[in-house]
Amino acid sequence: MARSRLPVADRRRQIVEVTTRLIAERGFWGLSMQDVADDCGLTVPGVLHHVGSKDGLLLAVLDHRDLEDKRSVAEQAPGTLRETCAAVVRRNALQPEIVRLFAVLEAESLTPEHPAHEWFGARQERTVAELTALAAPFPAPGVLARQIVALMDGLQLQWLRDPSTVDLVAEWEAAAERLFGDST
């Protein structure tokens, strides 16, 4: 019974990582605190001690993601629209689990009752706004921004379903030529 007692930061990181994987597999509605606790080697109240509630756990995961994303965007120079998109796709291609987390939660959270509904609404708005700004040199930048987001989300779904057939980076490059013009 002598379990190791981790410092709070480490334990929280472990809980967030485990939960990320489980939500990617089962969604938030299918997530059980028991599974989280088991995979962390804790009891359920042990997990709740750190995150307060199941909703709190979800927000912890999303906030962690937000931080990671900001960090990643910051370290990459703010190049052209096309370069930025390619960088995002290359990064996503390396972390299918997290892409799946977002794919599942994005669909689940469409309903206003979902605890992440507002979070995803705000994120979507922010993303489209940022892309629209980058798309200023193109005609109809707002429309282009929506198409970029749509194509990325859609291609990611196909890639997640069948990674051996669909090459995310290659499919995106083909799509980018269509979106931004056929310059080689």
Add this chain to the structure above:
Amino acid sequence: MARSRLPVADRRRQIVEVTTRLIAERGFWGLSMQDVADDCGLTVPGVLHHVGSKDGLLLAVLDHRDLEDKRSVAEQAPGTLRETCAAVVRRNALQPEIVRLFAVLEAESLTPEHPAHEWFGARQERTVAELTALAAPFPAPGVLARQIVALMDGLQLQWLRDPSTVDLVAEWEAAAERLFGDST
């Protein structure tokens, strides 16, 4: 307690309709037989009498959708690729609930453990194949087909999240010009 006793076909249709709505809201993992039963004015074993199990219920919903889709495709003349896509989008714009059902299940069923995993894999494959055939006149028809599916799925997600801002049909028309060429 004198409940009306419906003929099996009617009751099944009601159960399928109610479940369609509930899965769109909560996903399959979040679906409870109790909710289905309540919304049908039945008890849980009453529902199970018709569908056998929760998985059976999901398959009943999906098979019903399959039939409806086949019917709708059959009644529309098999025009050009562009016309076909536009018809699909116009139809989807009229039934957001069903589009949401597919959006949620498509993401949830990415994991092989999901009871609809194979169903959605087969559907995806079939859809891409059909679109690829229609896209024969274009260069790289297979790539184009994937892009069509991706754009539709992605635009639908944006539309479902904020129907008042995103006009599905208009967004698709703009996307179609980009995909198929700028002919007016």
Add this chain to the structure above:
DNA sequence: GCTCTTACCTAGTAGGTACTAAGTAAGGAT
């Protein structure tokens, strides 16, 4: 070595989960 914070536990609550077994009664067929 002692103290004190706190990470984590045990025990319990109140309720929901899918599903089964067996019986009742509605309503069409004769």
Add this chain to the structure above:
DNA sequence: ATCCTTACTTAGTACCTACTAGGTAAGAGC
């Protein structure tokens, strides 16, 4: 008017759900 199929019920099983109250002991600071 009676029968018989079957839609649907009640009752019950075995288990999982998030969450709380209160206590124990691990390990850092002195």
